[in-house]
Amino acid sequence: MLLYNIKIAIKSLRRNPILTLLLIGAIALGICVSTTFIALRHIFEKDPLPGKSASMHYVRLDNWDPTRAYVAEDPTSIPSQITYRDARALLKSDIPTRQTPMYKTTAFIFPDAKVGRPFAQDIRITFNDFFDMFDVPFQHGGPWTDAADAKPEQVVVIDQAINEKLFGGGNSVGKTVRIDERNYKVVGVLAPWRPATKFYDLTQSATNPLEGMFMPFNFTEVLEIVTSGNTDGWKSPDGDGVQAFLNSETVWLQFWVELPTPEKQAAYREWVNNYVRDQKKLGRFPRPLYTKVTSMPELMREFQVVPAAVKSMSIVSVLFLVVCSLNLVGLLLGKFLARIPEVSVRRALGASRLQVFWQHVVECELVGIAGGAIGLALSLAVLKMIGKFVPGGHEVIRLDGEMVLVSIFLSLVAGLMAGLYPSWRVCSVAPAMQLKVQ
Amino acid sequence: MPIGPILRAMNHNRTRFALIILEIAITLAIVTNAVNMILAERREMQRQSGFVDDNLVSINAQPFAPEFSEQSFVENVVANDLRALHALPGVKAAAATRIVPWQGGGSSGVWKTAGYPEKVQAQIYATTPRLFDVLGAPVAQGRGFNESDTPTDPNTPTQVTVISRALARKFWGDANPIGKVITDGAGETPRTVIGVIDRFYNPYAWNIGEFVLFTPGRAYGPGGMRYLIRVEDGAMKSVAAQLEPRLLQVNPGRVFRTRTIAEVKDGFFSGRRLIVTSMTAVIVVLVFVTALGILGITSLAVSERTKQIGTRRALGATKGDILKHFLAENWIVTTIGLILGIIATYALNFALVSNLTDVKMPWYLVGVGMVILWINGLVATIPPALRAARVAPAIATRSV
Numbered sequence: 001m002l003l004y005n006i007k008i009a010i011k012s013l014r015r016n017p018i019l020t021l022l023l024i025g026a027i028a029l030g031i032c033v034s035t036t037f038i039a040l041r042h043i044f045e046k047d048p049l050p051g052k053s054a055s056m057h058y059v060r061l062d063n064w065d066p067t068r069a070y071v072a073e074d075p076t077s078i079p080s081q082i083t084y085r086d087a088r089a090l091l092k093s094d095i096p097t098r099q100t101p102m103y104k105t106t107a108f109i110f111p112d113a114k115v116g117r118p119f120a121q122d123i124r125i126t127f128n129d130f131f132d133m134f135d136v137p138f139q140h141g142g143p144w145t146d147a148a149d150a151k152p153e154q155v156v157v158i159d160q161a162i163n164e165k166l167f168g169g170g171n172s173v174g175k176t177v178r179i180d181e182r183n184y185k186v187v188g189v190l191a192p193w194r195p196a197t198k199f200y201d202l203t204q205s206a207t208n209p210l211e212g213m214f215m216p217f218n219f220t221e222v223l224e225i226v227t228s229g230n231t232d233g234w235k236s237p238d239g240d241g242v243q244a245f246l247n248s249e250t251v252w253l254q255f256w257v258e259l260p261t262p263e264k265q266a267a268y269r270e271w272v273n274n275y276v277r278d279q280k281k282l283g284r285f286p287r288p289l290y291t292k293v294t295s296m297p298e299l300m301r302e303f304q305v306v307p308a309a310v311k312s313m314s315i316v317s318v319l320f321l322v323v324c325s326l327n328l329v330g331l332l333l334g335k336f337l338a339r340i341p342e343v344s345v346r347r348a349l350g351a352s353r354l355q356v357f358w359q360h361v362v363e364c365e366l367v368g369i370a371g372g373a374i375g376l377a378l379s380l381a382v383l384k385m386i387g388k389f390v391p392g393g394h395e396v397i398r399l400d401g402e403m404v405l406v407s408i409f410l411s412l413v414a415g416l417m418a419g420l421y422p423s424w425r426v427c428s429v430a431p432a433m434q435l436k437v438q
Numbered sequence: 439m440p441i442g443p444i445l446r447a448m449n450h451n452r453t454r455f456a457l458i459i460l461e462i463a464i465t466l467a468i469v470t471n472a473v474n475m476i477l478a479e480r481r482e483m484q485r486q487s488g489f490v491d492d493n494l495v496s497i498n499a500q501p502f503a504p505e506f507s508e509q510s511f512v513e514n515v516v517a518n519d520l521r522a523l524h525a526l527p528g529v530k531a532a533a534a535t536r537i538v539p540w541q542g543g544g545s546s547g548v549w550k551t552a553g554y555p556e557k558v559q560a561q562i563y564a565t566t567p568r569l570f571d572v573l574g575a576p577v578a579q580g581r582g583f584n585e586s587d588t589p590t591d592p593n594t595p596t597q598v599t600v601i602s603r604a605l606a607r608k609f610w611g612d613a614n615p616i617g618k619v620i621t622d623g624a625g626e627t628p629r630t631v632i633g634v635i636d637r638f639y640n641p642y643a644w645n646i647g648e649f650v651l652f653t654p655g656r657a658y659g660p661g662g663m664r665y666l667i668r669v670e671d672g673a674m675k676s677v678a679a680q681l682e683p684r685l686l687q688v689n690p691g692r693v694f695r696t697r698t699i700a701e702v703k704d705g706f707f708s709g710r711r712l713i714v715t716s717m718t719a720v721i722v723v724l725v726f727v728t729a730l731g732i733l734g735i736t737s738l739a740v741s742e743r744t745k746q747i748g749t750r751r752a753l754g755a756t757k758g759d760i761l762k763h764f765l766a767e768n769w770i771v772t773t774i775g776l777i778l779g780i781i782a783t784y785a786l787n788f789a790l791v792s793n794l795t796d797v798k799m800p801w802y803l804v805g806v807g808m809v810i811l812w813i814n815g816l817v818a819t820i821p822p823a824l825r826a827a828r829v830a831p832a833i834a835t836r837s838v
Contacts, residue, residue, distance in 0.1 A: 022734070029727065033720060065623070068548070068557060071644065108502035108693075118502050120693050180502075226661075234548065234623065240593070309713045312475060312790045316717075319468050319786070320724055326461045327731035330454060334738035389712050421453070 001355075002362070009363035012339075019335060020367070023328060027371025027414055030324030032378035035407040037310070037317035039383060039399050042406075044206070044306040048199040049135055053296040055260040056133065057096075057268070060294070061086055061276060063249055065234040066286035078292055079232060080203050081251040084220070089275060095268045096257035098133050102126035103253050104201065104211055106228040110178040111166050121162070123179070124211040125225060131157070131188075131214075133258055134200050141173035141188035144216060148187070152218035157188040162212040180223075184215070196396045199296065201254055202303040203230050207396070220246075227252045249284075257293070269293050321414055328367075328418030336360060336426040347431035360423035361416070368415020376407045444766050447743075454735050455771050462775025462811060465728045467782035470807040471790060472717045474799055479710045487539040487703075488602075488637030490574030493530075493669050494699040496538045497681045500662040503691025507660050509592060516658055518688045523665060526680055528673030533568040534657040535666045537561075540703040542641045548623035549651065551609050557623050559646050560605055564655030570600075570635070572668050578603070580616040580633035587632075587654035596653040599629040602638035604648035606631070620651065629653065641706070662692075674698060725814055732818035736768065740826040747826055748833030757827040764823035765816065772815035776808045783807070 013020045047053050060078045063086070064070045071077035082090070087101035102124055109121045130136070131143040144155040156177060163172050176183045197206040219225060224242040229252060237248035259265045272291050279285050294302065343356055380399060387397035399407075448455055499519075505511045516534055523532040537544055550557045567583045570576065577600060587598050599620060606615035621628045629651070638650045658664070669677045682694045740747070747760055787799040 022730075026727065026730075029723060033723070037716075065548075068623075072557075072559065073645075106500075108500075110502075118693060120500050120502075181504075236622075236624070236626075307709065309475065309479075309709075312471075313713070313716065313720075315786070315789060316468055316472060316720065319464055320720060323461055323464050323468070323724060323731075324727060326457050326464075327727060327734070330457045330731060330735040330738070333454065333457075334734070334742075337742075386712060386716075389715075390708055425453075 001358075005359045005362040006366065008359055009366050012363055013366065016335070019331065023331060023367045024371040024374065026324045026327050026331075027368055027411060027418075028374035028378060030321035030414060031372050031375025031407060031411050032382065034317040034321040034410055035376060035379040035399070035403065036382045036386075037313045038406060039379070039403045040386070040397070041306060041310050041314040042400075042403055043196045043396060044310060045300075046196055046400075047297065048195045048197065049296065052135070055258055056296040057257050057259050057265065057293045058296070058299045059090060059255040059257060059272065060292040061272070061285070062287050062290035063251070063285050064287055068234070069287075070232075078290060079251045081230065081232070082253050082255050083249060083251050084246040084253060086279075087253045087255055089279075090255060090257075090272070093257075093268065093271050093275075095264055095271055096259055097264075098129040099255070099257040100127040100129045100133065101217060101253045101255045102130060102201070103227045104229045105225050107179050107225075109162075109166070109213075115166065121179075121213055122209070122211040122228070123156075123213040123215055125215050125217050125220060127217050129258075130200075133256060137191040137193055139189045139191040140171040141186070144187045149216050149218060152216040152222065154182055154184045155187045155216065156184040157190065157214040158186055159190040159210070159212040160192055163189045179213075179215075182223075194395050197300075197305055199300065199305075200256065201229070202299065202305065203254065206303070206305045207390070207393075259293075265293065321410065325414045325418045328364075328414075329421055332364060332419055332422040333425065336422045340426065340429050343426055344429050344431050347429065353427045357423050357427040360426055361419050364419025364423065365412060365415045368411045368418070371415075372408060372411020375411065376404065379407070441766075444763060444770070447763075448767060448770070451739060454739065458732055458735055458771050459775040459778060461728055461731055462772055462815065463778035463782045465724055466776055466779030466804075466807050466811055467786045468724055469721050469811070470783045470799065470803050471786050472721050473807070474787070474803055475790075476714050476717050477803075479714050483707050483710055483714075485639050486637055487639050488575055488635065489539045490668075491539055491699045491703060493671065493674060494539070494573075495667050495669060495674065495678050495681070496535070496664060496697055496699065496702070497667070497685065498662065498664045498695045498697075499685060499692040500694075501660070501689075501692045503689070506691065509660070512658060512660060512663070513656075515689050516656075516663055519663070519665065519685055522684050522688050523667055523681070526677060526684060528670050528677045530668045530670055531568060531572045532665050532667040533566050533572045535569055535572075535664055536563040536565070536657045537640065538664070538666065538697075538702060539573070539640070539699050540706045542706050543643060544640060546642065546644070546646060549620050550623060550625070551618060551620050554609050558605070558608055558649065559644055560601075560649035560651055561640060561642060561646060562651045562653060564596075564657045565600070565652040566657050567654070569652075569657070569666065572666050574668070575635045575637070577633040578636045579614075580631070582633055583652075583654040588656070589654075592656060592659075595627040595629075596655060597629060598632045598654060600633035600635060600652040601631055602648055602650045603634055603636050604638070605650065606634050608649065725810070728811075729814050729818040732768070732815055733821065736764065736819050736822040737825070740764070740822045743826075744829055744833060747829040748831055751829060751831035751833075760829070761823050761827045764826055765819055768815055768819040768823075769812075772812055775815075776811060779808070779811075780804060 049056060059082065060080065061082055062070070062078045063083060064079055069075045069077050070079045091099065091101065105123050105125055106120050107123055108118045110118045128143040128146065128149050139160065143157065144153065148155050156179070163169055166177060167175055172186050172189055175186050177186060198208050198210055231250050231252040233248065233250035235249045237244040237250065257268065259268050272293060273289060276285050276289055276291055347356065383397050383399060387394040390397065520532055523529055544561050544563065546559055546561045548557045548559050565583060567585055570582050582600060587596070589596060601615065609615070610618060615631045615634055618631050619628045620631065639647050641647050667677065667681070678696055678698060681696050685694060750760065783804055784799060791798065
């Protein structure tokens with residue numbers, strides 16, 4: 001029956017090719033616009049660690065100026081990062097299953113003289129838990145060991161691009177890289193890894209490029225590494241030099257903990273509060289007790305990872321699809337009503353209302369599918385263009401399987417919305433009436 | 439013109455007109471809100487940095503050679519760099535800088551002054567004496583820095599500052615800011631205001647884009663140096679290409695990055711430009727789609743009513759009467775749609791404003807949107823209405 005309906009529908013669509021093109025064009029436009037903007041929003045909104053993100057938590061402590069909140073106009077604001085001494089203290093908790101403080105720095109890489117001149121490179125300084133916590137995929141080797149973290153040993157993990165640049169690709173585990181004045185052993189090479197947002201560090205733009213190298217955190221003091229991320233302070237350090245900076249109230253570290261159960265989350269929150277209470281006794285944390293242990297999805301909302309304009313555009317684009325559908329209703333109504341004489345013959349020959357109704361709905365859905373396919377292809381092209389427009393966008397801006405499904409679903413719904421009323425009108429024709437007139 | 443028959447005729451085709459009304463209402467809501475967003479983005483994009491952004495290029499040098507840990511070595515390299523830059527053909531002036539127009543973000547601190555109750559967050563940048571000339575930002579009141587303002591010891595805090603007009607207004611209103619003293623949040627490191635520049639804007643995470651203190655200083659150190667270079671008209675391309683090779687000759691122990699300020703600004707606004715472009719495309723396509731929709735539905739109405747039109751013509755209605763009938767019909771439908779559209783516009787604006795913070799819908803935009811859609815509706819009705827007017831009276835006498 002369905003095949004038969006499709007056959008009739010194709011015949012009917014062929015009878016008036018211009019109208020058919022118009023119908024398909026309207027759906028294609030609507031699908032192109034809505035898919036594009038919904039996909040853009042989805043790129044930002046997508047859960048970066050499906051099934052796991054709810055147990056990843058970001059720790060913040062209000063160590064700010066007693067007379068002034070972190071953002072002066074907003075008393076609920078809290079410093080977006082923590083101090084070095086607090087990071088060191090938080091590491092002592094054994095409640096989280098995994099945890100790491102981290103930051104970004106820039107250092108010089110000295111490739112083999114045959115390969116090229118030294119270049120500046122962004123490096124993430126972190127503990128080895130980073131790789132497990134954030135599901136970082138490895139091509140060769142793996143994270144450095146706990147012993148390498150403790151000592152710290154001169155080891156690095158590099159991404160594909162750096163591996164390509166320094167060693168021409170391949171399994172480079174065991175090779176050495178010179179970073180500033182020292183040689184480091186490569187222990188791991190990442191597989192291609194490009195999450196849509198830099199979800200593990202939202203303190204700068206969520207679309208910033210990821211670092212291509214990773215080094216143990218305990219080098220911070222040994223090498224006096226300086227962050228190239230944000231630093232915010234309200235009180236000058238007691239003296240110059242790196243040690244004074246590390247002891248200061250300046251915030252510059254992100255701190256992530258993995259807390260898989262609500263019990264652990266509650267226990268950890270209490271542990272952090274107790275830590276701050278203890279510090280208050282020492283004269284630190286002059287503001288009222290205020291700490292935040294925020295899950296990743298919540299943090300992404302709080303940091304407004306989805307730009308407001310992208311949200312607005314996704315809403316507008318769906319309304320656009322509605323307008324296209326409304327147009328279709330009008331056109332289909334005309335098309336179907338003009339066919340009433342033909343339909344009433346079918347009805348008189350024994351076709352039930354339901355059969356007539358289905359036949360017309362199938363026709364509308366054919367239009368929906370054809371328009372949807374064209375719209376999807378158009379939206380692929382538009383997204384590609386947008387990717388070129390936005391710095392670094394070509395890596396991130398694309399349609400994933402989920403969005404293709406959404407697009408197909410939208411075209412089916414649009415075809416149905418447009419076709420339901422006209423199909424109902426045409427099937428409610430009484431058979432005899434029309435025959436009489438003829 | 440009798441309105442009764444028109445309304446009765448419309449009542450016969452309720453669904454069809456309901457469709458047009460809905461379509462027009464949603465179209466008005468989208469168009470006005472989209473234009474509103476575009477205007478908001480454009481306002482941001484048209485802000486002035488306060489500097490002459492054209493013909494300005496920056497080169498950033500990051501040293502890796504160990505000798506750069508010596509301050510005297512750095513001083514020497516910077517002096518040689520500047521000499522080399524000034525000798526390049528096409529270069530008007532060059533200076534070491536901590537700030538590049540449109541870099542977005544930078545360094546800031548909390549400041550206060552006697553007599554003003556609050557501490558104020560403002561940006562702060564060390565500046566060499568010639569930088570204001572290179573930037574094209576004249577010191578409007580008081581004076582700029584001279585060589586003697588820079589303390590000889592890099593660790594000594596500076597004594598004087600040049601601030602932006604916005605910061606001066608914030609602290610002292612319209613009073614003369616020259617000679618006033620600004621301290622940091624703890625009341626230390628006092629600096630006397632010696633000059634004011636009229637305009638400054640560098641977007642910042644906090645709402646402090648227009649507040650800035652410039653202090654006399656080296657604007658470079660062991661961590662690196664950055665120069666701003668003003669070039670002659672038309673010389674940008676050749677100068678930009680020569681910068682890196684020339685500075686490599688001075689000292690090869692560094693890596694460089696050259697960017698024109700036009701590129702920096704472009705990069706900074708790429709997101710906003712994307713919004714403006716895509717919103718504009720959506721508006722244009724939508725208005726076109728709506729016009730096509732009205733055209734299609736009215737054409738249908740005309741071909742269905744050919745017989746009635748013929749009858750009216752046979753009974754003495756002129757071509758003009760028929761034309762007027764369809765135009766009036768459309769006018770009524772469009773107007774109802776637009777009135778509903780006003781409600782839809784504010785509803786959508788409400789939904790969007792809960793996302794965006796400061797994009798309220800101005801009433802005149804709704805007015806302009808209504809006028810455009812009125813004209814759009816009229817234009818879309820004219821072709822089918824003309825066709826209706828051409829229906830011959832004789833049609834009425836034919837059966838089927």
